[in-house]
Amino acid sequence: MNEIEKVYLDDLQxxxxxxxxxxxxxxxVVNSAVIxxxxxxxxxxxxxxxxxxxxxxxxxxxxxxxxxxxxxxxLMRMSQFASTFTKNEILEQPVPKIPWxxxxxxxxxxxxxxEMLWYINQTYKNRWSRSVLxxxxxxxxxxxxxxxxxxxxxxxxxxIIKDTLALHxxxxxxxxxxxxxxxxxxxxxxxxxxxLGQGFALVGREYRLSPPNGxxxxxxxxxxxxxxxxxxxxxxxxxCVEPSDFGQLNFILMR
Numbered sequence: 001m002n003e004i005e006k007v008y009l010d011d012l013q014x015x016x017x018x019x020x021x022x023x024x025x026x027x028x029v030v031n032s033a034v035i036x037x038x039x040x041x042x043x044x045x046x047x048x049x050x051x052x053x054x055x056x057x058x059x060x061x062x063x064x065x066x067x068x069x070x071x072x073x074x075l076m077r078m079s080q081f082a083s084t085f086t087k088n089e090i091l092e093q094p095v096p097k098i099p100w101x102x103x104x105x106x107x108x109x110x111x112x113x114x115e116m117l118w119y120i121n122q123t124y125k126n127r128w129s130r131s132v133l134x135x136x137x138x139x140x141x142x143x144x145x146x147x148x149x150x151x152x153x154x155x156x157x158x159x160i161i162k163d164t165l166a167l168h169x170x171x172x173x174x175x176x177x178x179x180x181x182x183x184x185x186x187x188x189x190x191x192x193x194x195x196l197g198q199g200f201a202l203v204g205r206e207y208r209l210s211p212p213n214g215x216x217x218x219x220x221x222x223x224x225x226x227x228x229x230x231x232x233x234x235x236x237x238x239x240c241v242e243p244s245d246f247g248q249l250n251f252i253l254m255r
Contacts, residue, residue: 008055011048012062015041019066032096035103039090042082045075077104084116093117094124099198102130109137118142127227178236182220185236199227 018040048055056075063070084107090096095103102123110116119142123133126147141147175181182205185192200223207222221234 004051007048008058008062011044012059014044015059015063015070016066018044019063019070034100035090035096038078038100039082039085039087041070041075042078042080045079046082049079080107084113089117093120095120097198098123099130102128102133105130105133105137110142115142122147178220182236185221196223199225200232201226203231 018037045056045059053072053076056079057072060070060072060075063075068074081103085095098120103120106116106119106123110119119133119136122128122136122141126132128136136142136147175184203222203224204219205221207219209217209219219233220236223232223234224230225232
């Protein structure tokens, strides 16, 4: 085994350990665990900058078991993230408290570190969604010192849950039933929570409810949102949704 191959295996092992450690922390501090994980991975990659993109591609191939969240493109974004901010800046600023997609947009569209940190602080302070953040860039809010009003507090709770989720880390060939889908979501809990958005935490899978009628009812995935202080029920369906499904969901929500 040559020296480069040995270093590659060492780096791959460090990254895998970082991902596994983050999975254990995810239920406690969802977004922070994800962001700090990406920073650590990016830092490992940046130690081999002179080895070029082919080395990152090799790492991506070695991380295929963890899904598309660790693809070549994603690893390159992590590398850019770790090059842009120091660890102290991440810990002292609300960087880990805003979504990864917003961080990437801020890095992409800002022309200075000061501008990046301004948008990061405003995103956290005003709870901007990604779309609202993009509107601030459109009006050049940083340079003009003018902030376009975001969604009202009333609408915030309604907008906090996405209409559509992009579950790129789930392969269709691995999903033949609703149980398979739930297995994949839980196996890829970091990526799933990241796709849901900031503030979500997993309470339980197949969460049992025992109402007074003596029957047991089970929630596919029970989440809790730390910003609106409310439980979020997720029912996993592969087939068309039937009216009876809404009846069951309403029954659960009344418990």
